[in-house]
Amino acid sequence: MGERVSIGPFSIIESDVKLGNGTSVGSFTTVKTGTIIGENCQIFHNCTIGEIPQDLKYTGEKTFVQIGDNVIIRESVTINKGTAAHGTTEIGSNVLLMAYVHIAHDCIIGNNVIFANLVTLGGHVEVNEWASIGGGVLIHQFCKVGSHVFVGGGYRIVQDVPPFILASKDPLEYSGINSIGLKRRGFSQKKRNTIKKFYRSYFRSKLTRTAALEKAENEFSGDPNIKNILKFIYSSERGII
Numbered sequence: 001m002g003e004r005v006s007i008g009p010f011s012i013i014e015s016d017v018k019l020g021n022g023t024s025v026g027s028f029t030t031v032k033t034g035t036i037i038g039e040n041c042q043i044f045h046n047c048t049i050g051e052i053p054q055d056l057k058y059t060g061e062k063t064f065v066q067i068g069d070n071v072i073i074r075e076s077v078t079i080n081k082g083t084a085a086h087g088t089t090e091i092g093s094n095v096l097l098m099a100y101v102h103i104a105h106d107c108i109i110g111n112n113v114i115f116a117n118l119v120t121l122g123g124h125v126e127v128n129e130w131a132s133i134g135g136g137v138l139i140h141q142f143c144k145v146g147s148h149v150f151v152g153g154g155y156r157i158v159q160d161v162p163p164f165i166l167a168s169k170d171p172l173e174y175s176g177i178n179s180i181g182l183k184r185r186g187f188s189q190k191k192r193n194t195i196k197k198f199y200r201s202y203f204r205s206k207l208t209r210t211a212a213l214e215k216a217e218n219e220f221s222g223d224p225n226i227k228n229i230l231k232f233i234y235s236s237e238r239g240i241i
Contacts, residue, residue, distance in 0.1 A: 001013075001018075001019045002019060002020045002021035002022070002023070002039065003021045003022070004021055004022045005019050005020075005021070005022070005023050005024070005025075006024045006025070007024075007025045008024075008025060008026045008027035008028075008029070008045070009027045009028075010027050010028045011025050011026070011027060011028060011029045011030065011031075012029075012030045012031070013025070013031045014030075014031065014032050014033045014050075015033055016033045016034055017031050017032075017033065017034075017035050017036075017037075017050075018035070018036045018037065019031075019037050020037060020038040020039035020040070020041065020069065021039045021040070022039050022040040022041075023037055023038070023039060023040060023041040023042075023043070024041075024042055024043065025043045026043060026044045026045035026046075026047070026075075027045045027046075028045055028046045029043055029044075029045060029046060029047045029048070029049070030047075030048050030049070030051070031043075031049045031050060032048070032049065032050030032051050032052075032065075032081070033050065034050055034062065034063060034064045034065065034081055035049050035050035035064070035065045035067070035081070036064065036065065036066050036067065037049075037067045037071075038067055038068045038069035038070075038071065038093065039069045039070070040069055040070050041067060041069065041070065041071045041072070041073070042071075042072045042073065043073045044073060044074045044075045044077075045075050045076075046075055046076045047073055047075070047076060047077045047078070047079075048077075048078045048079070049065060049067075049073070049077075049078075049079045050064075050065040050079065050080075050081050051078065051079075051080055051081070052080065052081060053080045053081065053082070053083050053104065053105035053106075053123070054080060054104065054105075055083055055104075055105055055123060057083060057084075057085075058083050058084075058105070059084075061083070061084045063081045063082040063083060063084070063087050063088065063105075064081055064082060064087065064088040064089070065079055065080075065081045065082070065088065065089045065091075066088050066089070066090050066091070067079075067091045068091060068092045068093030068094070068095070068111065069093040069094070070093055070094045071091060071093065071094070071095045071096075071097070072095070072096045072097065073097045074096075074097060074098045074099045074101075075099045075100070076099055076100045077097050077099070077100065077101045077102070077103075078101075078102045078103070079091070079102075079103045080103065080104050080105045081105065082105050082106045083105050083106055083123075085106055085124070086105075086106035086108075086124070087106075088106070089103060089104075089105055089106060089107050089108075090107070090108045090109065091103070091109045092109055092110045092111035092112070092113065092129070093111050093112075094111055094112045095109060095111070095112065095113050095114070095115075096113075096114045096115070097115050097119075098114075098115060098116050098117045098119075098135075099117045099118075100117055100118045101115045101117070101118070101119045101120070102119075102120045102121060103121050104121050104122050104123040104124075104125070104141070105123045105124075106123050106124045107121050107123065107124065107125045107126070107127075108125075108126045108127070109126075109127050110127060110128045110129035110130070110131070110147065111129045111130075112129055112130045113127050113128075113129065113130070113131050113132070113133075114131075114132040114133070115133050116132075116133065116134050116135035116136075116137075116153060117135045117136070118135055118136045119133050119134075119135070119136070119137050119139070120137070120138050120139065121139045122139060122140050122141030122142070122143075123141045123142070124141055124142045125139050125140075125141065125142070125143050125144070125145075126143075126144040126145070127139075127144075127145040128144075128145060128146050128147035128149075128163070129147045129148075130147055130148045130181065130185065131145050131146070131147060131148065131149045131150075131151075132149070132150045132151070132181070133145070133151045134150075134151055134152045134153030134154065134155070135153040135154065136153055136154045137151055137153065137154065137155055137156070137157060138155075138156045138157070139156075139157040140156070140157060140158040140238075142237065142238060143157050143158065143159065143160055143161075143238055144160045144161070144232070144236065144238075145157065145160070145161045146160075146161055146162045146163030146164065146165075146228075146229075146232050147163045147164070147228070148163055148164045148178055148181055148182060148185065149161050149162075149163060149164070149165055149166075149167065149178065150165075150166050150167070150178045150181055151166075151167045151168070151172070152166070152167065152168035152175075155167070155168060155169070155170055155172050156170065156171075156172065157172055157241075158171070158172070158238070159172075159236075159238050159239045159240060159241045160232070160236045160237075160238050160239065160240050160241065161240075161241055162229055162232050162233055162240055162241075163225075163228055163229055163232055164177050164178055164182060164195050164199075164225070164229070165177055165178060165199060166178050167241060171241070172241045173203075173241055174199060174203040174204075174241065176196075177192065177195050177196050177199060179192055179196075182195070187225075191225060194220065194223055194225065194226065195225055195226070195229075198216050198220060198226055198229060201215060201216065202216070209240075213230065213233065213234075216229075216230060217230065
């Protein structure tokens with residue numbers, strides 16, 4: 001344990017755990033072996049962090065949970081450690097996990113991500129930086145959510161959600177770009193317009209998605225945000241919403 005660490009009543013911190021400076025743990029919380037938690041994190045009550053995966057392929061191998069700095073974990077959150085497939089469940093810094101969130105084995109959560117109440121992740125899910133996921137969203141195993149995405153509450157994610165967009169409806173679909181979030185994070189009007197232009201071509205035009213990608217590679221070849229989107233789409237294994 002680092003300096004200025006506080007642990008509430010009836011909480012259990014097992015061996016082989018690291019708690020960074022200034023981190024607090026509430027009451028009735030269990031932090032299991034193999035958990036590494038950074039500095040100035042706030043872990044509230046009745047949480048379980050680092051428990052073994054809910055995966056029948058797990059055979060007791062030594063795996064981990066890695067949590068960054070300035071992470072807020074609200075009541076009754078559960079975070080499972082990794083399996084041999086990846087080894088670690090990873091959560092970045094400046095993340096907010098609201099009450100009753102579940103993060104399964106081998107998930108990778110980027111910096112500045114927000115999960116509202118009851119968000120549930122299957123195994124091997126990746127959520128990139130600055131994504132915000134609404135309450136009650138279910139994310140299928142192996143799905144990926146791009147950076148700066150906003151997903152409305154109560155929906156299911158069963159395919160990959162590309163960067164910078166708003167996603168809603170059932171089945172989940174593109175509902176425009178995340179203009180407010182991008183503006184807050186310093187994306188200029190010109191950059192937002194370029195992103196919107198790409199997605200209009202990809203999702204809303206009469207072009208096939210393959211043709212839209214070929215067009216984008218020619219039209220936006222020097223734009224780093226479009227390169228980010230193209231890289232995400234081309235690397236998708238579950239397909240794009």
